[in-house]
Amino acid sequence: MTILGLALVTLLQLSAQGLRLLRLSEDYQEAVRLADQLARGTEPAQDRVEAGHQGSLRWERRITLVSVPEELTPAAGARARLYAVSVAVRWGNHRTLELASLRTVVEPPDASQPESGVR
Secondary structure, eight states: OOHHHHHHHHHHHHHHHHHHHHHHOOOOOOHHHHHHHHHHHHHOSSSSEEEEEETTTTEEEEEEEEEOGGGGSSSSOOOEEEEEEEEEEEEETEEEEEEEEEEEEEEEOTEEEETSSSO
């Protein structure tokens, strides 16, 4: 009877631990989905910080201009600006997921400068 009771308690504890891990996994999946949606759903044009919440998740999105060395920028034609986009999603007690990426925005060539080249 003692062995049977011990086995039953052990099975209940394992089952409860599995349910806790399943809930944690669902929370992380929801945070990843939100972070990906926020990172993809922005068109960077200037430095800014935005914050908000969705359900039990709190988020913050930061967009900053990254300086590019002069030797990596084209001399003529369209110029590109490089932005760093980072999203932090927080929930529960000290749970945080951070996602960072780089986005390029191509600006049309300056209309006041004549194009170089032979026609």
